Structure formats: structure tokens, C-alpha cells
Amino acid sequence: MSATALPGPSLPPHGRRPTDDFAIPQRAAILFFRRVARITIGFFLQIGLRVQFFTEIVRAFGEVRTWMPLTVRQMRNIGVDSIPLAGIVAAFIGAVTAYQTVYQLFPGVQLSAVGWIVRQSVVLELGPLLTALVLAGRVGARMAAEIGTMRVTEQIDALETLAYDPIAYLVVPRTIAGLTMVPLLTILAIAIGIVFGGITVVAATKVRLTDYTSGLRLTFIPFQVYYALIKATLFGTSISLICSYEGYVTETGAEGVGRSTARAVVISSVVILLLDALTALYLAPALAP
Amino acid sequence: MKRRDEVIVGVFVTVAVVVGVVGTLWLARRGYSKSYPMYAVFDWGNNVKTGQPVLLAGVQVGYVDQVHLDPAGVLDVALSIDKQWKIPEGTTATVQNEGFFGDKSVALHPCLRAQATVGVEGAAGAVPPATSSTPTCRAGAFYPPGDTIPTGKPAPTIDQMLARVDSMSGSLSDVVKAFQVEMVQKNGVEDLHKTIQSTNALLLELHRVAEQQSAALTLTLATIRKSASALDSAALDTTVRNVAATTQNLKQMTSKLQETSARLDSVMESVAHGNGTVSKLLNDPSVYNDIHTLLARLDSLTADIKANPKRYINVRVF
Numbered sequence: 001m002s003a004t005a006l007p008g009p010s011l012p013p014h015g016r017r018p019t020d021d022f023a024i025p026q027r028a029a030i031l032f033f034r035r036v037a038r039i040t041i042g043f044f045l046q047i048g049l050r051v052q053f054f055t056e057i058v059r060a061f062g063e064v065r066t067w068m069p070l071t072v073r074q075m076r077n078i079g080v081d082s083i084p085l086a087g088i089v090a091a092f093i094g095a096v097t098a099y100q101t102v103y104q105l106f107p108g109v110q111l112s113a114v115g116w117i118v119r120q121s122v123v124l125e126l127g128p129l130l131t132a133l134v135l136a137g138r139v140g141a142r143m144a145a146e147i148g149t150m151r152v153t154e155q156i157d158a159l160e161t162l163a164y165d166p167i168a169y170l171v172v173p174r175t176i177a178g179l180t181m182v183p184l185l186t187i188l189a190i191a192i193g194i195v196f197g198g199i200t201v202v203a204a205t206k207v208r209l210t211d212y213t214s215g216l217r218l219t220f221i222p223f224q225v226y227y228a229l230i231k232a233t234l235f236g237t238s239i240s241l242i243c244s245y246e247g248y249v250t251e252t253g254a255e256g257v258g259r260s261t262a263r264a265v266v267i268s269s270v271v272i273l274l275l276d277a278l279t280a281l282y283l284a285p286a287l288a289p
Numbered sequence: 290m291k292r293r294d295e296v297i298v299g300v301f302v303t304v305a306v307v308v309g310v311v312g313t314l315w316l317a318r319r320g321y322s323k324s325y326p327m328y329a330v331f332d333w334g335n336n337v338k339t340g341q342p343v344l345l346a347g348v349q350v351g352y353v354d355q356v357h358l359d360p361a362g363v364l365d366v367a368l369s370i371d372k373q374w375k376i377p378e379g380t381t382a383t384v385q386n387e388g389f390f391g392d393k394s395v396a397l398h399p400c401l402r403a404q405a406t407v408g409v410e411g412a413a414g415a416v417p418p419a420t421s422s423t424p425t426c427r428a429g430a431f432y433p434p435g436d437t438i439p440t441g442k443p444a445p446t447i448d449q450m451l452a453r454v455d456s457m458s459g460s461l462s463d464v465v466k467a468f469q470v471e472m473v474q475k476n477g478v479e480d481l482h483k484t485i486q487s488t489n490a491l492l493l494e495l496h497r498v499a500e501q502q503s504a505a506l507t508l509t510l511a512t513i514r515k516s517a518s519a520l521d522s523a524a525l526d527t528t529v530r531n532v533a534a535t536t537q538n539l540k541q542m543t544s545k546l547q548e549t550s551a552r553l554d555s556v557m558e559s560v561a562h563g564n565g566t567v568s569k570l571l572n573d574p575s576v577y578n579d580i581h582t583l584l585a586r587l588d589s590l591t592a593d594i595k596a597n598p599k600r601y602i603n604v605r606v607f
Contacts, residue, residue, distance in 0.1 A: 072294050080297050110387055180302075181301075187312075188308060190312075191309075
């Protein structure tokens with residue numbers, strides 16, 4: 001046989017990609033689809049990494065002696081220390097909602113409608129949602145920054161060296177604290193919002209206290225409180241898990257900590273809003289009296 | 290203090306749980322006053338919801354506790370009534386509107402006191418006897434807890450009121466259209482203007498006539514006053530007295546004429562039916578016959594005298 005080359009695709013010279021010889025439209029289409037594939041794979045990769053992280057958390061729940069002593073400290077950080085901020089936000093929400101409602105009523109509408117609207121707004125929506133968003137900013141950012149700093153300063157590696165499970169040590173206490181404290185904070189926020197709403201309208205408008213309390217009780221069913229607690233539990237868990245994860249995967253120094261913190265707040269806020277919509281979608285029909 | 294965090298978290302958890310439980314109970318049970326259940330049955334479509342107030346004669350005495358949708362076409366409604374209130378026997382329950390925007394409340398209408406008294410004493414006729422739709426009114430009697438309050442006549446719904454308003458507005462629209470046709474398209478307004486102008490002119494004319502008549506009447510009255518003032522009261526008195534005397538004389542003359550007339554009547558009666566000479570002359574036919582016969586004889590005598598004068602007349606001179 002002669003040594004002539006066989007017909008077929010010729011190998012590209014060194015440093016060139018196979019698509020470099022293609023026409024420009026073909027190359028643009030290939031680059032577009034390549035990017036779409038990379039984004040899609042990256043999206044599913046992120047989901048997979050988080051699922052893996054969550055399974056690690058579930059596994060770490062077995063390390064009771066590791067996370068138990070630290071949980072109360074995190075409960076105080078997340079719950080007790082957030083009372084002033086959550087209380088101020090709730091007080092203003094209740095007061096402004098009640099005050100606005102009084103001046104939006106048509107003539108002839110019962111004044112007790114003010115209490116009813118404040119209760120529905122604060123209990124079902126504003127109390128859980130705004131408390132969670134405020135906590136996402138205050139607690140979530142702190143959580144991501146703490147864990148991220150420990151990551152970039154290799155304290156997490158040190159924990160592993162000392163045979164501590166870093167997830168049981170860092171993430172599980174925060175998750176439990178978020179799971180339990182956010183609903184309790186939400187209860188207090190709802191109560192503060194309703195009380196301040198009543199004080200505002202009674203002091204500043206012609207609405208009487210009996211009108212307001214009568215409206216508060218109108219069409220009330222206990223499931224409305226359960227609904228708020230379900231949402232608050234979901235929100236608190238989301239804040240803890242998302243912010244812990246973002247801090248846990250922090251890279252490249254102080255800049256990475258800042259980026260992780262910002263991403264933690266953004267993602268947890270968006271997830272809170274999505275969960276709010278989903279709970280309303282699935283549970284709101286059960287709220288009908 | 291080593292366990293400071295635990296204490297603080299414990300306090301926080303306790304307070305939050307207490308606030309949640311107590312607040313929920315306060316909202317769900319309308320405070321902490323004790324209550325007892327009552328029941329009512331309404332038709333479907335009354336928009337009854339839990340938490341709506343229950344009013345007894347306008348006073349809130351409880352709230353709607355539960356609403357059960359019965360497939361038979363009714364709503365079984367559980368009412369929670371405060372312990373301090375009792376529902377008088379004969380009370381009826383209706384769902385009434387609260388405001389214009391569909392708010393509802395359960396209104397309990399107690400029996401009137403008069404009806405209650407009559408119901409106790411059983412007075413006949415004053416009040417129709419109680420039937421199944423008109424519950425018995427007994428003063429001092431109350432429904433026992435857990436009883437079902439009879440349903441009264443429901444208040445009109447917003448839809449019914451809107452339908453009524455709609456029909457009224459339709460009628461009003463028809464009236465406006467007819468008014469427009471008559472007053473605008475058929476120049477009714479112009480006619481109305483003309484009528485008003487004519488009426489104004491007529492009124493002016495009447496006013497003018499009235500002024501003239503008033504002036505004439507004033508003049509007449511002045512003349513009458515002048516004439517009245519010119520009359521001599523003494524002469525007038527004498528005249529009146531003379532008129533009275535004349536009247537008296539006329540009266541006496543009339544009575545005498547009546548007497549004379551009565552006498553003439555009796556005379557005429559005796560002439561007509563009596564036995565006197567005049568009566569016989571007038572009424573007896575035999576007299577007439579005798580006179581007739583006499584005249585015949587005189588006639589024949591006269592004829593005989595004419596024929597034979599010498600038989601009757603003998604003139605002798607010597």
C-alpha cells in the first residue's frame with residue numbers, strides 16, 4: 001500500500017478547535033448551544049450539590065453531641081437577638097396597614113372592616129413574609145459570612161482535622177435554630193402588628209376599639225394561624241439551609257465571603273417569595289371560612 | 290452565668306408560645322367569656338361565615354361559630370352565645386345585611402312584650418294563635434342552651450335590592466324618554482313657554498280687572514255708607530211700626546175673609562144639598578118640569594088670546 005493519506009476528516013493543527021473551520025453562523029450556533037448546555041448542566045449541578053449538602057445535614061443530625069450544645073446559642077442569635085428588628089418592622093406594618101385601610105374604605109363600609117383587613121394582611125401575609133425577609137438580611141447574611149469566613153480561613157478544615165463533623169458543628173445548629181425560632185418570631189411579629197394597628201387606628205382615627213376587635217374576630221379560623229406558622233417554618237428552614245450552604249462553599253478569600261453573603265441573601269429572599277407563592281397556591285383554598 | 294443563653298431562649302420560646310396560643314384562642318372564641326351553643330337553620334346563599342356577629346335586638350350577644358353546608362339545601366349554623374345573655378322564647382333568627390358591601394350578621398328578633406303577654410294569658414282574638422311559623426311567645430321563658438332558634442323572614446339581599454333599583458331605574462328611564470319625546474321632540478317646551486306667557490297675560494288682565502272692580506266696589510261702598518248715614522232713624526222707626534200695624538191689619542182681614550169664606554161654603558153646601566127653596570129651585574127637576582109645563586101652557590094661552598082675543602077681553606065703554 002502506498003503511504004498516501006486516507007480520505008476523511010483531517011486533524012486540526014495544534015491549538016485549533018474542530019469548529020474553527022466552520023462557517024461563522026455554524027460556529028455561532030454551536031457556541032450558543034454549548035453555552036445553553038453549560039448553563040443547564042450548571043443549574044442541575046447546583047441543585048445536585050445542594051441536595052448532597054442537605055443529605056449531609058440529615059446525616060449530621062445523628063451527631064447529637066456535636067450540634068446540641070451549640071443550638072441554643074444559635075437560637076439566641078437567630079431568635080432572641082432578632083426580636084427588636086422584627087418587632088419594629090411588625091409594628092410599622094400593622095400601624096401603616098390599619099391607617100391606610102381606614103382611609104381607603106368607601107363610605108358605608110363598616111369600620112370593623114379595618115380590623116378584619118389588618119388581621120388578614122398581617123396574619124396571612126405580611127407577618128410571616130416580612131419577618132422572614134428581614135431575618136434573611138440580618139441572620140442569613142451573618143450566617144453566610146460566619147461560615148464563609150471559617151471556610152476561607154481554613155477553620156472548617158481544622159474541624160475536620162480534629163474529627164469534628166463541620167456540618168454537624170456549623171450547619172445543623174443553625175438549621176434547627178432557624179426552623180424553630182422563625183415561627184416563634186413570626187407569632188410575636190403578628191401579635192405586635194395587630195396590637196400596634198389597633199393602637200394607631202383607635203388613637204388617630206374614628207375607629208373604636210370594639211370595631212377593631214370585632215373585625216379581628218370576623219371569619220377567623222385557627223387554620224389561619226397554622227398557615228402562618230407553616231409558612232414561617234418553611235421560610236426559617238430555607239434561610240438556614242441556603243445561607244449555610246452559601247457560606248460553606250465560599251471560595252477565594254474575603255471577596256468570596258462578600259459574594260457568598262450577597263448571594264445567600266438574594267437566593268434566600270427569592271426562595272422565600274417562591275415558597276410564599278406556593279403556599280398560597282396550595283393552602284389558600286383551605287383558608288376560606 | 291453559664292447557662293444564660295438557655296434561660297433567655299427558654300423565656301423567648303415560652304412567651305412566643307403563650308402569645309400564639311392565647312391570641313388564637315382570643316380571636317377564635319371572642320375573648321375568654323364563657324358561652325353556650327345555639328343553632329339556626331338558614332337557606333343556602335345567605336353568605337353566613339364564621340365569626341359574624343349575632344345580634345339580639347341589635348345588641349351583639351355572640352358570634353357564628355360554625356357553618357355546615359347541608360346537602361338538603363340548608364345551612365346548619367352553630368351560634369356561640371355569651372353566657373350573660375339568654376334568648377327569649379319566640380325569638381326568630383334571620384340573616385341581615387351589614388352595610389352595603391355584603392357583610393352579614395345573624396339577627397335575633399325577640400317577641401314583642403304585648404304578644405308575649407297575650408300568649409301567656411291566652412286572650413282570645415287579640416293575637417292569632419302561634420303556629421309552626423310563628424313561635425309561641427311566653428314572657429319570662431327562654432330557649433334552653435343547644436336549642437334551635439326558628440328562622441324568620443329573611444332580609445332582602447343585595448341582589449334583590451339591586452334588581453329593584455334596576456327596575457326602578459328602567460321605569461325612570463322610560464319616563465325620561467317619554468318626557469324627552471313630549472317636551473323636546475314635539476316642541477312641548479315651546480308650548481309650555483307659550484302657555485306660561487298666556488297665563489301671565491291672563492293674570493295681568495285679571496289683575497287689571499280686579500283693580501277696576503276694586504275701585505268701583507270702593508265707590509259703591511262709600512255711597513252705601515253715605516246713604517246709610519243719611520237715613521233718619523226716627524222716621525225709619527215710625528215706618529217700621531206702621532208696617533207692623535199694616536201687617537197686623539192684614540192679618541185680621543185675612544182671618545175675617547177666612548170666616549166669610551167658611552160661611553159661604555156652608556151656604557153653598559146647604560144650597561147644593563139642603564131642602565130649602567133655593568136648593569129645590571136649583572136641584573129639583575120636578576120644579577123645572579112644572580115651570581116648563583107652565584110656560585107651555587102660557588104659550589098656548591097667549592096664542593089663544595091672540596087668536597080669540599074677545600074670549601078673554603071684553604071692552605065695554607058703557
